Amino acid sequence: MIVFRVMKVDDDGKPKVGTKRNMLGVRPTDPNNTDPNRIPDVPAFAPADLVEPGHGLSTSLIPGRQKAGKGEALFRIETDDVAGVLSPNPDHPPHCLLEVSRGERVTLADFQELLADTRDLWERVEPEGQS
Numbered sequence: 001m002i003v004f005r006v007m008k009v010d011d012d013g014k015p016k017v018g019t020k021r022n023m024l025g026v027r028p029t030d031p032n033n034t035d036p037n038r039i040p041d042v043p044a045f046a047p048a049d050l051v052e053p054g055h056g057l058s059t060s061l062i063p064g065r066q067k068a069g070k071g072e073a074l075f076r077i078e079t080d081d082v083a084g085v086l087s088p089n090p091d092h093p094p095h096c097l098l099e100v101s102r103g104e105r106v107t108l109a110d111f112q113e114l115l116a117d118t119r120d121l122w123e124r125v126e127p128e129g130q131s
Contacts, residue, residue, distance in 0.1 A: 003096050004066060004075065004125065006022055006075075015119055017116045025115050028108055029045045047109035056086075059095075073124050074125040086100065086101060086118070087100075087101040
């Protein structure tokens, strides 16, 4: 399965790794957050907290549904290339989570590292009409 995600672009043209919006990583729970519109990607807070299936990196099954802003680009990844501890979950198509595989127990720190390790597998998608 191929999934798509708009992410910030690092100096080398690859996705920028981090925990903020449109970065390659998940936003952990912030216990100080009082804004109901700011929803974390995972309920984990501390690096040693476990990340369970059902939470993960938001992606899309349809490339045209995402718009890249300044300093961002649309990327795609073949989920077969990350099979094992990570797996796709089309939880409500076209939305799809790249999450911890069922039966795996992974800490937040390890999950962030697993996602960062996929950095070289993401391919930039050129907008229609450009090459």
